[in-house]
Amino acid sequence: MGTTDLLLLGTTFAGTLGFASILRAALAGRQEHEPPRLDARGLLLFVPLVALFAMRAGEGLLVPMLGALAVYQLAMLSKVLHTPRSLRIVLVLGAAAVLHHYGVSIDSFRVPFTTITMPLGWASLPITAGWLLLCAVLFGRAATIPSVCYGVAALSGVTFYLVALMVPWAVGEPARLLALIVAGVSLAQLPAAGQISQLPSQPSGYAIGFLIGALAVVGALKHTAALAAVLPMLVISVPLFGATYTYVSALRGMRIGQRRQHLHELLLDQGYSARQVFGVLMGLSAYLCLLGLLMVSLIAQPVWLKALVLVGGLMFGPLVFFVILRCLRRPDMAFAEGEPLEVEMFNVRLHPLSMEAALERAEGFIREGGPHMIVTSDTSAIVRAQEDEELRTIINEADLATMDGQGVVLCARLLNFPVSNRVPGVDMMEQLCEICARLGRPVALLGAAPGVADEAARVLEARYPGLRVTYRHHGYFAPEDEPQIVAEIQRAEPAALFVAMGIPKQEKWIRAHIDELQVPVCMGVGGSLDVVAGKVKRAPAWMQRWGLEWLYRTMLEPRRLPRLAALPRLFMMTLRKAVFSPGSHDVGVGPADAPESK
Numbered sequence: 198m199g200t201t202d203l204l205l206l207g208t209t210f211a212g213t214l215g216f217a218s219i220l221r222a223a224l225a226g227r228q229e230h231e232p233p234r235l236d237a238r239g240l241l242l243f244v245p246l247v248a249l250f251a252m253r254a255g256e257g258l259l260v261p262m263l264g265a266l267a268v269y270q271l272a273m274l275s276k277v278l279h280t281p282r283s284l285r286i287v288l289v290l291g292a293a294a295v296l297h298h299y300g301v302s303i304d305s306f307r308v309p310f311t312t313i314t315m316p317l318g319w320a321s322l323p324i325t326a327g328w329l330l331l332c333a334v335l336f337g338r339a340a341t342i343p344s345v346c347y348g349v350a351a352l353s354g355v356t357f358y359l360v361a362l363m364v365p366w367a368v369g370e371p372a373r374l375l376a377l378i379v380a381g382v383s384l385a386q387l388p389a390a391g392q393i394s395q396l397p398s399q400p401s402g403y404a405i406g407f408l409i410g411a412l413a414v415v416g417a418l419k420h421t422a423a424l425a426a427v428l429p430m431l432v433i434s435v436p437l438f439g440a441t442y443t444y445v446s447a448l449r450g451m452r453i454g455q456r457r458q459h460l461h462e463l464l465l466d467q468g469y470s471a472r473q474v475f476g477v478l479m480g481l482s483a484y485l486c487l488l489g490l491l492m493v494s495l496i497a498q499p500v501w502l503k504a505l506v507l508v509g510g511l512m513f514g515p516l517v518f519f520v521i522l523r524c525l526r527r528p529d530m531a532f533a534e535g536e537p538l539e540v541e542m543f544n545v546r547l548h549p550l551s552m553e554a555a556l557e558r559a560e561g562f563i564r565e566g567g568p569h570m571i572v573t574s575d576t577s578a579i580v581r582a583q584e585d586e587e588l589r590t591i592i593n594e595a596d597l598a599t600m601d602g603q604g605v606v607l608c609a610r611l612l613n614f615p616v617s618n619r620v621p622g623v624d625m626m627e628q629l630c631e632i633c634a635r636l637g638r639p640v641a642l643l644g645a646a647p648g649v650a651d652e653a654a655r656v657l658e659a660r661y662p663g664l665r666v667t668y669r670h671h672g673y674f675a676p677e678d679e680p681q682i683v684a685e686i687q688r689a690e691p692a693a694l695f696v697a698m699g700i701p702k703q704e705k706w707i708r709a710h711i712d713e714l715q716v717p718v719c720m721g722v723g724g725s726l727d728v729v730a731g732k733v734k735r736a737p738a739w740m741q742r743w744g745l746e747w748l749y750r751t752m753l754e755p756r757r758l759p760r761l762a763a764l765p766r767l768f769m770m771t772l773r774k775a776v777f778s779p780g781s782h783d784v785g786v787g788p789a790d791a792p793e794s795k
């Protein structure tokens with residue numbers, strides 16, 4: 198980065214920031230009484246213009262800069278005078294024609310991935326004008342959300358500038374400086390974008406779009422330029438699609454009066470927060486910019502490789518976008534009311550309840566009496582259940598099947614199910630112990646290595662005053678011992694029996710004996726007794742919060758490594774389902790039976 202570049206970026210950024218805050222302060226007083234109807238942001242373009250003059254730099258930039266200012270003023274005028282939209286379009290086309298006259302034009306076309314260049318001749322003028330109009334209109338639409346519009350513009354400017362550093366011979370000085378101006382002006386507006394979002398900003402959106410379009414024309418690297426300029430199209434892709442749809446329907450004689458929503462409006466409607474929408478759209482834009490940079494770095498590589506990277510990149514991006522969006526989804530978004538719910542994930546029926554709701558149900562089981570079974574289903578349980586029919590039936594017939602495991606929760610969100618956070622089995626067991634202590638009912642522990650259940654019982658009794666563990670037994674017994682174990686549990690009359698023998702052994706054992714046992718809550722708890730007894734350390738709090746407990750446990754016990762294979766398997770199954778047959782639900786949502794009805 199040379200001194201001129203630094204100076205230009207610095208003055209543009211700082212000047213615009215200062216100018217914008219003066220503007221904001223001037224408008225702030227008025228806003229309360231009468232919201233301003235005029236968009237003053239476009240005036241900010243004077244800042245880099247003054248900087249250019251002061252530095253006596255970038256003569257080639259004057260034409261596009263003045264063109265953008267003209268577009269801003271004309272768009273503003275047409276807004277003030279309430280002229281039809283078509284006039285605004287004609288005015289932008291006029292400004293584009295002037296630019297063309299002064300040599301800012303697309304005059305040849307390079308066939309993608311080849312060295313064949315075709316001169317455009319007379320078509321140069323309409324193509325240049327059409328291109329500049331497209332950019333202006335797209336950014337003009339995107340400017341209804343200033344933070345996104347200027348964020349995307351800033352990303353485009355920075356990308357162009359990096360391209361200019363990577364291949365200076367192909368970009369040239371005017372394009373490099375223009376990229377800096379776009380980046381500086383847009384970046385400086387970002388901090389204020391949220392606060393003055395209620396201000397109209399379409400005319401300045403037109404201007405910045407026009408400038409970005411011109412940037413693509415001034416530079417020689419039109420492919421990368423086009424990729425960056427297409428960004429706002431993504432932002433408003435839904436109205437674009439909507440416009441096409443409306444047009445086609447009108448051709449067929451159908452009338453559709455409703456305005457199509459912008460992509461961001463659609464997302465806001467679905468319950469995503471404004472910050473999440475901004476973050477995701479920016480993330481996607483940044484991804485596309487990086488893809489553009491990657492393409493530039495591959496300039497010297499064979500055509501097939503470039504084509505492969507481009508196609509792969511364009512396919513992968515939306516997929517990541519989709520995954521992120523779904524993972525951000527909160528349970529209260531789609532199904533705010535109507536709990537309790539049950540979902541069916543790959544033929545396994547689960548209850549996507551929060552910890553509180555799950556405990557409430559379990560307490561209901563205890564009060565109600567009679568045998569009930571709770572399964573804590575993690576990723577491996579669901580994957581196993583695909584092959585193990587007995588396990589599948591057990592989970593499907595359980596009175597409560599919670600989602601224990603970040604993998605299950607994320608996959609359920611990908612499938613668009615309303616899911617609360619995960620319900621870790623060990624936490625649920627402890628909280629059930631607390632409930633039993635409060636109700637004055639005993640619990641029983643069965644499983645883990647000899648001595649572990651005794652130690653866990655001591656810890657639990659100390660932790661929850663009033664709790665009585667009236668039965669404990671290790672989990673390595675012979676089949677012939679089972680009648681005696683069952684008889685002893687019956688005599689202990691626990692309200693809850695926690696069986697810690699690992700999935701699916703514990704579930705099958707409970708299922709086989711549940712009718713004889715007559716324990717209100719029978720629950721498989723895997724390695725929880727080891728954790729409570731202090732034999733296995735639990736992951737640090739931050740790892741639990743980020744859903745990385747599985748990673749910690751695998752690090753402590755590498756023998757668990759093969760079990761990790763379940764995660765990619767469930768993830769692939771989920772992606773296949775979510776992406777390729779989102780409509781065909783062998784996964785469904787419906788109200789679960791309330792405990793009282795059992």
Ligand code: UDP
Pocket residue numbers: 644645646671672673697698699700702722723724725726727
């Ligand atoms: N276990 C048992 N009897 C058996 C096999 C295993 O009591 O026949 C115990 C084992 O000692 C451990 C628990 O079951 O305490 C299994 O823990 P793991 O972490 O494998 O189960 P997960 O929580 O993954 O289901």
